[in-house]
Structure formats: structure tokens, C-alpha cells
Amino acid sequence: MKKNKQLSAFLIGLALLFASVIPAHAEELDKLTGKKFAQLARGGVLYDNWFEELGVKVDKTHPSYPSAGKEKGSVTWRCKECHGWDYKGKSGAYSSGSHYTGIVGIRAYANQAPEEVMKILKNDTHSFGSMIPEDSLEALALFVAYGQTDMDLYIDRASKKSIGDPVNGGRIFLATCIKCHNEDGKAINFKDEKNPEYLGTVAKKNPWETLHNIRWGHPGSQMISLLFLGLKEQLDVLAFCQTLPEK
Ligand code: HEC
Ligand code: HEC
Structure with a gap:
């Protein structure tokens, strides 16, 4: 009996440890099933490089890419180039070095309504509305809302x-x-x-x-x-x- 008690205490401990590693928004992610889940999965790939995934050609530097930045050309159209692989922009790993842009991350939009993110993607800073099809914009918005994690x-x-x-x-x-x-x-x-x-x-x-x-x-x-x-x-x-x- 004593052993059983020890075992259950251990299992509860383990569960708590596990829970502390998993962010709250994982619950939101779990709620997405079927088509929405598939779209979310695509959103992460599009965040990495939407024009490669969609087979779209971009060449000039993105108009909102800061002139102080060191990159140029198509790479400046990737979300990760302005917002970082850790989604923290200027407060993340891109806070210095050749990828520094001084642009904010996307962390503030985790768990926000995907519709709000859609509006941002179509705003004058981004102007993706005419370049990225609606279903892919939705996929990106789902990624921003439910797919990102606090990597730190x-x-x-x-x-x-x-x-x-x-x-x-x-x-x-x-x-x-x-x-x-x-x-x-x-x-x-x-x-x-x-x-x-x-x-x-x-x-x-x-x-x-x-x-x-x-x-x-x-x-x-x-x-x-x-x-x-x-x-x-x-x-x-x-x-x-x-x-x-x-x-
Ligand atoms: C079906 C083949 C395939 C499988 C399976 C696969 N990969 Fe890849 N992986 C690729 C290809 C192709 C690339 C892109 C190569 C390129 O374009 O430079 C890549 C790129 C990567 C990169 C990016 C590296 C960089 O700097 O660009 C990482 C990281 C990676 N894979 C890790 C993994 C891990 C971890 C797994 C297992 C979960 C995995 N891959 C499974 C084919 C695969
Ligand atoms: C050339 C740089 C650049 C690229 C590429 C870019 N963004 Fe942005 N993004 C910005 C800037 C600058 C802001 C700051 C506020 C504004 O003007 O919208 C911003 C703001 C945001 C915000 C709101 C963050 C906040 O806290 O206010 C989100 C979400 C976002 N971008 C998502 C994306 C996604 C998703 C992509 C890829 C499809 C992307 N961005 C590509 C420059 C960029």
C-alpha cells in the first residue's frame, strides 16, 4: 500500500512537472480539429517562408524592412526575418547581429483572435492581402494565435x-x-x-x-x-x- 502511495505521489509530481512545461495555449491548439488543425500546421511553414511554400516570386526588399537592417531582397519578406525564429523580434535572439531590425515580436498576439491577426497582415505595413490567398492568411493567423510558443x-x-x-x-x-x-x-x-x-x-x-x-x-x-x-x-x-x- 505504502508503495502505491509513493507511486501516486510520484506520478502527480511528474504530471505537475509536465504541466509546467506545456503552455496554456496548448489547450486552444488541442481544440482545433480537422481542417482547422491542418490549416494551423500549414501556418507554421508559411511563417518560415510563405513565398517558397506558395511558389510566389518576390525580389525587391520589403518596403517595411528598415534601412538600417543588413538583409535585402526576398528574404526580407519572410515573417521570421522581421519577427524572429523565437517570435520575439527585437527582444529575442535577433536583438543584435546581422538579423537585427528593431521590429517587435508577435508574442502579444498569442491567444488573440485570429481575425485580429488577419487585419494586421493586410495593413499598410505588411500589405500581404494582395499577395497571399485568404486561406493562407487564415493559416498564418492561426499560427500566430495558437501555434507559437515562448521559446525562452x-x-x-x-x-x-x-x-x-x-x-x-x-x-x-x-x-x-x-x-x-x-x-x-x-x-x-x-x-x-x-x-x-x-x-x-x-x-x-x-x-x-x-x-x-x-x-x-x-x-x-x-x-x-x-x-x-x-x-x-x-x-x-x-x-x-x-x-x-x-x-
Ligand atoms: C522526407 C525527408 C525528411 C524528413 C523525414 C525530415 N527532414 Fe528535415 N529536412 C528535409 C529537407 C529536404 C530539408 C531542407 C533542405 C534544404 O532545403 O536546405 C530539411 C531541413 C531540416 C532543417 C532545417 C535546417 C536549416 O538550417 O535549414 C531541420 C532543423 C531539420 N530538417 C530537422 C529534421 C528533424 C529533427 C526531423 C525529424 C523529426 C526531420 N528533419 C525529418 C527533409 C526531411
Ligand atoms: C519587413 C518586415 C516585416 C515582415 C516581413 C513581417 N512583418 Fe509583421 N510587423 C512588422 C512591423 C514593422 C510591425 C509593427 C507594427 C505595424 O506597423 O504593423 C509588425 C507587426 C506584426 C504583428 C503585431 C505585433 C504587435 O505586437 O503589435 C503581427 C502579429 C505580425 N506583424 C505578424 C506577421 C506575420 C505573420 C508575418 C509574415 C506573414 C509578418 N508579420 C511579416 C514588420 C514585418
Whole structure:
């Protein structure tokens, strides 16, 4: 009997720990079923690179991209370029460096009505209304409202380490990701022959981008999304990727 009590105390403890890792808006996410869930899943990929996913050509620099910024051309049309991989803009990982724009993040619109986000995407700053079809704008709005997470809770800003468990992450990685990335994460080189960057390199250098890709997949590719898993498992996969070789 005593053992049973200890066990249930342990299980409650575990549940509480787990609950503290999962943000409140996960409940909203859970409410989305069928078509809405599919649309949300697409929203995350569109946030990464909507024009690649939609096959739209953009070349000039976005009119709202600040002249002080160091980027130019099509990349300045990606949501992540102005608002960051951690969705925190100037208060996040893009608070300095070549991607600094001084633009706010999108965190304030987490859990807000997707309709309000739609209005922002069509405003004069963004002018996406004429470029992105209505259903894709809706997908983006669902992502902003219910898909984003506060990454600082799970990835240490200074060490860039995921709080996830690499052992459990390995089980998921070795059953899914290796099909394309290989066991060592080196099947795809994300940079060039001279300075190769593999999954291990990227996961350590930019864990925020890697977590986004784990959750949503990669635009313009066959890469799967792990959105059907909980955030905890996604963080475990990130932790495993951070153990992969960089060279
Ligand atoms: C070229 C830079 C740029 C790009 C690209 C961009 N935005 Fe913005 N965004 C801004 C600026 C500047 C603001 C600040 C307020 C304004 O004028 O709308 C903003 C504000 C926002 C806000 C409101 C944030 C707040 O707290 O007021 C949301 C939500 C948002 N953008 C979502 C997106 C999404 C989704 C995408 C991609 C489809 C995107 N943005 C692409 C520049 C950009
Ligand atoms: C069906 C093949 C496939 C599967 C399965 C797959 N990926 Fe990918 N992944 C790709 C392709 C293709 C790219 C994009 C390569 C490019 O365009 O540079 C990519 C890109 C990435 C990136 C972006 C790196 C960067 O800097 O651009 C990350 C991170 C990533 N994959 C992680 C994973 C993880 C983790 C898993 C397992 C959950 C996984 N992938 C499963 C094919 C796959």
C-alpha cells in the first residue's frame, strides 16, 4: 500500500512537472480539429517562408524592412526575418547581429483572435492581402494565435541548450528523421561544400529555428511536421539534435 502511495505521489509530481512545461495555449491548439488543425500546421511553414511554400516570386526588399537592417531582397519578406525564429523580434535572439531590425515580436498576439491577426497582415505595413490567398492568411493567423510558443522557457538564451531529454528525443529521431537526415544528421548539408552545416551544427547554432522546423516541417520540402506530438517530445528531439556531430 505504502508503495502505491509513493507511486501516486510520484506520478502527480511528474504530471505537475509536465504541466509546467506545456503552455496554456496548448489547450486552444488541442481544440482545433480537422481542417482547422491542418490549416494551423500549414501556418507554421508559411511563417518560415510563405513565398517558397506558395511558389510566389518576390525580389525587391520589403518596403517595411528598415534601412538600417543588413538583409535585402526576398528574404526580407519572410515573417521570421522581421519577427524572429523565437517570435520575439527585437527582444529575442535577433536583438543584435546581422538579423537585427528593431521590429517587435508577435508574442502579444498569442491567444488573440485570429481575425485580429488577419487585419494586421493586410495593413499598410505588411500589405500581404494582395499577395497571399485568404486561406493562407487564415493559416498564418492561426499560427500566430495558437501555434507559437515562448521559446525562452525551454531553450536557454545564453547556452542555447534545450531542456529536453536527448534519450527520448533519440527514439523519435531514429524512427523518423533518419530517413532523410541519416543517423548522424549529415545526409543533408545546409550550407556549402567549403563550410558544411549539418543538423548538429544548426541545432547548436540556431536552436530556435531548429525547434520551429521540428514543429512545423521545412517549406518547399517533403519534411514531416512533429506537431502531432507534445511540446515536450519536440524539445526532446531538439536536445537529441544538439548531440549530433557539427563537422
Ligand atoms: C519587413 C518586415 C516585416 C515582415 C516581413 C513581417 N512583418 Fe509583421 N510587423 C512588422 C512591423 C514593422 C510591425 C509593427 C507594427 C505595424 O506597423 O504593423 C509588425 C507587426 C506584426 C504583428 C503585431 C505585433 C504587435 O505586437 O503589435 C503581427 C502579429 C505580425 N506583424 C505578424 C506577421 C506575420 C505573420 C508575418 C509574415 C506573414 C509578418 N508579420 C511579416 C514588420 C514585418
Ligand atoms: C522526407 C525527408 C525528411 C524528413 C523525414 C525530415 N527532414 Fe528535415 N529536412 C528535409 C529537407 C529536404 C530539408 C531542407 C533542405 C534544404 O532545403 O536546405 C530539411 C531541413 C531540416 C532543417 C532545417 C535546417 C536549416 O538550417 O535549414 C531541420 C532543423 C531539420 N530538417 C530537422 C529534421 C528533424 C529533427 C526531423 C525529424 C523529426 C526531420 N528533419 C525529418 C527533409 C526531411
